[in-house]
Amino acid sequence: MNHASEIGFIPSEKYVSKDLQKIAEKIFHDERIADEEGLLLFEKGSLPFLGSLANHIREKLHGDKTYFNRNFHIEPTNVCVFSCNFCSYSRLYAHREEGWELSAEDMMNMVRKYDGKPITEVHIVGGVHPKLNLEFFADVLRKIKAHRPDLHIKGFTAVELDYMFRKAKMNNEEGLNFLKEAGLDSLPGGGAEIFDAEIREKICADKVNTKGWLSIHETAHKLGMHSNATMLYGHIEKYWHRIDHMSRLRVLQDKTKGFNTFIPLKFRNKDNDMSSVPESTTVEDMKMYAVARIYLDNFPHLKAYWPMLGRQNALIKQVKRKPIERDTLYNEIRDYSNIDINEMQVNSSLN
């Protein structure tokens, strides 16, 4: 059997404490780390230490490849019945004249704009409008599929779905089956925020709870649909809340294997009710990504969502990687190694 030090580099005790060394040994032996070890990484791990462990795992999974896809977004509305304190996007129904609301035809016009373009995915996500119901969205899905059957439709957070299904008096399975038959292919990961009930109560009390979020994703996986998972970090949560959040995802992923990607979302404090909460530093952001890569050993991918992280920081992660265009399910489409990625009009996340 290989000794750990022959597989990966473990810094000496001069630089790293014994407990962190033990975690590194585990990583290099492909062993899962425990929750308290994940917490220790947040509390004591330096960025170079965490980065080297995360990179070891990342290269073991994907070599020198990094993935992007070509998609476009449709945001049907920013009118929302909920009022999450961190949200700087939505407008309450009472103030809907300040927001927007697209008709089915508006959305189809957006789809038509991409006719003839090598786009593989449309991502549909928005606020929770009380009048835009399950039937309305099923109709939009059918129209998109009729116009462009090859387009993968990734749509609706568990927050939107939970509201739609409850209004339609359907359970999660009935609602998801209904949308799947209309053309929905997979779910994005939004609305997870932080699973801990106390923190959730403080930042987004009125929308789907943790049990509901996890149940929708579990049901989607059971029906053969893949999904992603997010976590909003860097606000009032503690490190252990992050581990608790990722732990619940890791447990569900062991059961279903239906998650493609984990997406840490950096809390932003502009134009919302949490503007007094400072934002995390770039070093803290990178540590978050590294610990997630180490802890979530059963998630194939991590996504750097550049609109929230900042494009430059997302690109830092891609240094000297081979850019591979993928579809939603990570089937490889084309290797862009010899093309300047900045010249491409990539309207999506690098992940």
Ligand code: SF4
């Ligand atoms: Fe904003 Fe989404 Fe919360 Fe609505 S549910 S307030 S859109 S974060």
